[in-house]
Amino acid sequence: MNRPEPNPLPLPSRCREVRDTLGRAPGRLDAEFRSDHLAECPSCAEAVEATHRLALAWNAARPTPPVGSFDATWSQVLARVEAGEGIVSNVLPLPRRPHRALAVTALVLSQAAAVLIGWMALRPIDTTSQAAPLLAMLDDAPKVIDIEPSEVLILRFDREGSLDRRDIDALEISDTETVGFDTPVLAYFEARGGS
Amino acid sequence: MAEACAGVQVAPDETLVQRACRGDSAAREELFRRHFDVAYRVAYRLLGQEQDALDAVQDGFLKGVTHLHEFDGRSTFRTWLLRIVTNASLDSGRKRRRRPTIPLGDSRTDGIEPEVTEDPGLGLHRADLRRRIDQALARLSPETRQTFVLFAEAEFSYKEIAECQGLPIGTVMSRLHYARQKLQSFLEGIDEPA
Numbered sequence: 001m002n003r004p005e006p007n008p009l010p011l012p013s014r015c016r017e018v019r020d021t022l023g024r025a026p027g028r029l030d031a032e033f034r035s036d037h038l039a040e041c042p043s044c045a046e047a048v049e050a051t052h053r054l055a056l057a058w059n060a061a062r063p064t065p066p067v068g069s070f071d072a073t074w075s076q077v078l079a080r081v082e083a084g085e086g087i088v089s090n091v092l093p094l095p096r097r098p099h100r101a102l103a104v105t106a107l108v109l110s111q112a113a114a115v116l117i118g119w120m121a122l123r124p125i126d127t128t129s130q131a132a133p134l135l136a137m138l139d140d141a142p143k144v145i146d147i148e149p150s151e152v153l154i155l156r157f158d159r160e161g162s163l164d165r166r167d168i169d170a171l172e173i174s175d176t177e178t179v180g181f182d183t184p185v186l187a188y189f190e191a192r193g194g195s
Numbered sequence: 196m197a198e199a200c201a202g203v204q205v206a207p208d209e210t211l212v213q214r215a216c217r218g219d220s221a222a223r224e225e226l227f228r229r230h231f232d233v234a235y236r237v238a239y240r241l242l243g244q245e246q247d248a249l250d251a252v253q254d255g256f257l258k259g260v261t262h263l264h265e266f267d268g269r270s271t272f273r274t275w276l277l278r279i280v281t282n283a284s285l286d287s288g289r290k291r292r293r294r295p296t297i298p299l300g301d302s303r304t305d306g307i308e309p310e311v312t313e314d315p316g317l318g319l320h321r322a323d324l325r326r327r328i329d330q331a332l333a334r335l336s337p338e339t340r341q342t343f344v345l346f347a348e349a350e351f352s353y354k355e356i357a358e359c360q361g362l363p364i365g366t367v368m369s370r371l372h373y374a375r376q377k378l379q380s381f382l383e384g385i386d387e388p389a
Contacts, residue, residue, distance in 0.1 A: 050379045057382055058347055061325035065235040069249055070228055077227075077256045085257060 018044045022051050208272035216264050223263070227256055230273055233349065234280045240344040241284040243329050251287045255280030270355070277349045278359050281341065288337065331381035335374055342367055343374035 014037050038045045206214075208226060215223035234255065238248035259276050266275055332340050338360070345351040345359060346367075357364045 051375065054375060054379050054382060057324055057328060060321055061328040063236055063239040063245075063248075063325065065232060065249070066245065069235070070231045073231070073249060073253045073256065074224060074227065076253050077260055080253075080257050081260055085261075 015041060015044055019047060022047060209268065212263065212266055212268075212272055223260065226272065227259065227276075230276050233273070234277060237277055237344055237349050238280055238284045240332060240348050241281065241341065242288055243333060247287055248284070251284040252280055254287065255283035258283065274349075274351065274355055277345075277351075281345065281349070281359065285337070285341065327382060328378075331378045334381065335377060339370050339374050342370040343378075346371055 018037060018041075038048060206222075206225075208229075211222045211226040215226055231252070234252045235248055238251040238255070239245065242248050242251060255276070258279050262279075266272060270278075332344075335343065342356055342360060342362075345356045346353075351359065353364050353367050356362070356367045360367070362370075
């Protein structure tokens with residue numbers, strides 16, 4: 001009766017240990033591994049050899065920065081810092097005319113609202129006429145209202161009946177889109193990007 | 196200036212960070228100077244071009260300088276800075292797709308002496324070897340390349356790579372294994388006569 005040959009393969013746990021060390025820190029494969037296990041395990045020896053060759057090639061091909069490149073880079077970095085670059089990178093870009101434009105817009109809108117309210121109080125009621133161009137009736141109203149991109153302008157149309165397209169067309173609104181009607185008297189406009 | 200630089204060279208990074216945050220420009224310069232080489236190597240390995248790498252390092256250093264006060268010491272300064280440079284390199288790479296091959300006579304090899312590697316058996320000059328490595332790296336996906344470069348060049352731990360890339364550690368390990376296999380197979384014929 002033949003006795004079974006002792007298993008020539010190394011213990012799997014030992015192989016795993018070698019592969020794990022190879023993966024994490026190939027430089028730590030010490031003499032213990034080499035003498036104790038690698039000589040008996042062709043598979044691990046091959047893996048170690050391949051890793052060694054890759055490490056050798058990787059290190060030999062290690063790039064080095066051109067002479068003087070730190071000084072050149074650093075002076076560029078300082079110049080960009082001086083120019084204010086990189087400081088507000090996580091902040092939304094500011095509008096081009098932030099404060100003054102908002103103040104002027106608010107003033108114009110308040111004046112327009114005042115004129116509208118005055119006209120509403122004094123206007124003659126004519127239920128038979130068709131929709132008339134609104135600005136034609138508002139001689140004192142500002143003819144140009146400037147709003148910033150993404151701002152919403154709300155106009156109240158104080159008239160009988162529901163709004164229709166002619167009311168909007170009469171305003172000669174450009175670079176905006178009508179984003180909603182709250183019939184019968186309110187319309188919302190939003191400026192498109194850029195002004 | 197020379198004395199000041201000599202004085203700060205022995206200071207640990209954390210001390211230099213504190214001094215830099217208090218307005219010490221010499222400390223700040225020294226802080227970034229001592230990590231410039233590794234930052235360049237990481238950027239170069241990711242991008243494969245000298246000028247692209249220098250641009251990415253400059254972008255990364257700019258962000259590092261302007262956000263230095265946000266460094267909280269949870270990692271080393273080196274790790275923090277290399278993460279920033281890595282991200283700058285990836286941004287740059289997305290804008291300018293990585294060149295898959297490096298043409299012969301490229302200017303980046305001009306300054307490199309054709310010295311023989313440490314292992315004469317490799318039979319390849321350094322420039323040729325680097326070209327091979329570049330080509331092999333270019334065959335990896337950007338994500339796998341980043342993982343391998345962070346491990347092999349930046350010497351990040353598995354945990355640091357996992358945090359940097361937002362991956363489980365197991366994925367980092369499998370990516371490294373895959374990258375090694377690919378690179379090794381690409382470099383297999385390396386010791387054949389050139």
